[in-house]
Amino acid sequence: MVLQEAQIVVLGSFMTDVVSYVSNLPRMGETLCGHKLAICCGGKGANQAVTAARLGAATAIIGKLGNDSFGKSYLDALKKENILTDFIGLTSEALTGLAQIIVEDSGQNSIVIVPGANNYLTTEDVMNSRDTFTKAKIMLSVLEIPRETVLSGLKLANELGVFTILNAAPAVEDLEKNFYILSDIFCVNETEAEMLIKQPVTNHDEALSAAHRLMEKGCKKHVLITLGKNGALLLSRDDNNSFLEPVFVKAPEVKAIDTTGAGDCFLGALAYFLAYYPDWPLCKTVTNSCRVASLSVQRAGTQTSFPYKHELENDLFV
Numbered sequence: 001m002v003l004q005e006a007q008i009v010v011l012g013s014f015m016t017d018v019v020s021y022v023s024n025l026p027r028m029g030e031t032l033c034g035h036k037l038a039i040c041c042g043g044k045g046a047n048q049a050v051t052a053a054r055l056g057a058a059t060a061i062i063g064k065l066g067n068d069s070f071g072k073s074y075l076d077a078l079k080k081e082n083i084l085t086d087f088i089g090l091t092s093e094a095l096t097g098l099a100q101i102i103v104e105d106s107g108q109n110s111i112v113i114v115p116g117a118n119n120y121l122t123t124e125d126v127m128n129s130r131d132t133f134t135k136a137k138i139m140l141s142v143l144e145i146p147r148e149t150v151l152s153g154l155k156l157a158n159e160l161g162v163f164t165i166l167n168a169a170p171a172v173e174d175l176e177k178n179f180y181i182l183s184d185i186f187c188v189n190e191t192e193a194e195m196l197i198k199q200p201v202t203n204h205d206e207a208l209s210a211a212h213r214l215m216e217k218g219c220k221k222h223v224l225i226t227l228g229k230n231g232a233l234l235l236s237r238d239d240n241n242s243f244l245e246p247v248f249v250k251a252p253e254v255k256a257i258d259t260t261g262a263g264d265c266f267l268g269a270l271a272y273f274l275a276y277y278p279d280w281p282l283c284k285t286v287t288n289s290c291r292v293a294s295l296s297v298q299r300a301g302t303q304t305s306f307p308y309k310h311e312l313e314n315d316l317f318v
Contacts, residue, residue: 005058005135006058006059006060006084006132006135006136007057007058007059007135007136007137007138007275007276008049008052008057008058008059008060008136008137008138008139008140008271008272008275009059009060009061009062009129009132009133009136009138009139009140009157009162010045010046010048010049010052010059010060010061010062010063010139010140010141010271011045011061011062011063011126011139011140011141011142011145011149011150011153012043012044012045012046012048012049012061012062012063012140012141012142012144012145013043013044013045013046013063013097013115013118013142013144013145014041014042014043014045014046014063014064014065014071014074014096014097014117014118015041015042015043015046015096015097015098015099015113015118015144016039016040016041016042016070016074016096016097016098016099017038017039017040017041017042017099017101017260017302018037018038018039018098018099018100018101019037019038019039019040019101019102019103019260019301019302020034020036020037020100020101020102020103021034021035021036021037021038021103021104021105021300022034022035022102022103022104022105023035023104023105024104024105025102025104025108025110026102034102038300038301040301040302040303040304041074041077041302041303042099042101042260042261042302042303043063043097043099043118043144044142044144044167044169044264045061045063045140045141045142045144045145046061046063046074046078046303047261047264047265047268047302047303047306048140048142048167048264048265048267048268048271049061049078049081049083049268050078050081050083050268050303050306051264051265051267051268051269051272051292051306052140052268052269052271052272052275053081053082053083054081054306054307054308054309055268055269055272055292055308055309055312056272056276056309057271057272057275057276058084059082059083059084060083060084060085060086060087060129060132060136061078061083061084061085061087061088062087062088062121062125062126062129062132062153063087063088063089063118063121063145064088064089064090064091064117064118064120064121064125064145065088065089065090065091065096065117066090066091066092066094066095066096066097066116066117067090067091067092068095068096070095070096071090071096071117072090074096075088075090084132086132087125087128087129087132089120089121089125090117091117091120093117093120094116094117094119094120095116095117096116096117097113097114097115097116097117097118097144098113098114098116099111099112099113099114100112100113100114101260101302103258103260103300106256107256107257107258107259107297108259109258109259109260111260113144113170115144115145118144118145119145119146121145121146121149122146122149123148123149123152125149126149126152126153126156127152127156130156133156133157133160133162134160136157136162137162137163137274137275137278138162138163138164138165138271138274138275139153139154139157139162139163139164139165140164140165140167140267140268140271141153141154141164141165141166141167142166142167142169143167143168143169143170143171143172144169144170147172147175147176147179150166150179151176151178151179151182154166154178154179154182154183155178155182157182158182163184163185163274164182164183164184164185165183165184165185165187165267165270165271165274166179166182166183166185166186166187167187167188167263167264167267168186168187168188168192168196169188169189169192169263170192171188171191171192171193171195171196172195173195173196173198175196177217177218178218180214180217180218180219180220181218181219181220183219183220184220184221184222185221185222185223185224185270186214186219186222186223186224187223187224187225187226187267187270188214188224188225188226189225189226189227189228189263190202190207190210190225190226190227190228193207193210193211193214193225194210196213196214196217197210197213197214199213201225204230204233204248207225207227207233208233208235208246210225211223211225211233211235211246212235212243215235215237215243220237221236221237222234222235222236222237222282223235223236224270224286226263226266227251228251228259228262229251229253229256230250230251231248231249231250231251231290232248232249232251232266232286232290233246233247233248233249234246234247234249234282234283234286235247236282247283247286249283249286249287249290250290251290251291251293251294252290252291252294254294254295254297254298255298256297256298257297257298257299257300258297258299258300258301258305259297260301260302260305261296261301261302261303261305261306262293262296262297263293264302265292265293265296265305265306266289266290266292266293267289268306269288269289269292269293270285270286270289273285273288273289277317288316291312291313291316292307292312292316295307295311295312
């Protein structure tokens with residue numbers, strides 16, 4: 001497998017995750033004693049790439065790591081996942097990105113990120129990776145890297161006819177219209193949707209209203225709102241620009257141990273199914289992606305929780 005044959009290109013981020021497990025999330029000014037600590041690989045872009053690769057996708061990632069021990073060990077870890085790393089740069093301008101994650105016993109989490117080296121990924125880096133876009137079917141990106149860099153990737157993918165998925169996270173209130181226009185699938189969770197439209201998203205009706213509001217901002221084809229344990233909402237337009245019937249996809253009922261990275265697992269699976277099962281109805285692709293993510297929340301950790309293809313039920317792939 002050579003770089004030009006990557007079916008999925010991820011334009012995204014890397015984080016060293018420092019994860020503290022506690023009985024409950026701390027209140028303002030409170031100091032808690034945790035019962036477990038883990039240090040592992042994370043970052044939305046890399047998480048999504050790892051999921052896709054573990055499902056069997058030929059996956060490349062474009063990003064920036066610090067020229068430090070964390071960055072070098074992360075690069076080795078990605079190579080072990082069979083992810084194509086030719087367009088990952090090492091910079092001495094900043095340390096590898098860091099995520100401080102607190103996970104309570106219910107599985108819910110609180111996260112603070114310091115992007116570090118991710119902030120040094122440039123539009124020039126994207127243009128230098130043009131070759132890997134030419135054979136790709138899917139381009140998946142996140143907002144943990146500079147916005148102008150993401151836009152350059154979306155524009156290049158559109159120019160080359162590559163299907164684009166934007167995970168608009170972390171959300172920003174002043175997101176430029178081109179992010180909506182250039183994304184074939186615009187995906188956010190409830191919190192991110194709420195920030196973008198400045199309205200609460202706490203139930204199905206509000207989620208549907210949010211999806212329509214996001215469409216009004218310029219989304220050309222599909223809006224996908226992930227709803228945690230409640231699954232996902234898909235709102236689409238047909239070729240005549242008319243809305244199709246919205247689809248609420250249920251997530252399997254499971255006991256969550258750690259929800260960290262579940263959304264990334266979902267998106268990596270979504271990219272995989274879109275690339276390798278392009279004839280499926282999109283609602284089936286979303287449903288199966290929810291099933292993959294539901295397995296990840298039953299395990300601790302971020303990338304450590306993401307399943308390999310052989311761990312999943314065979315009916316996910318037919």
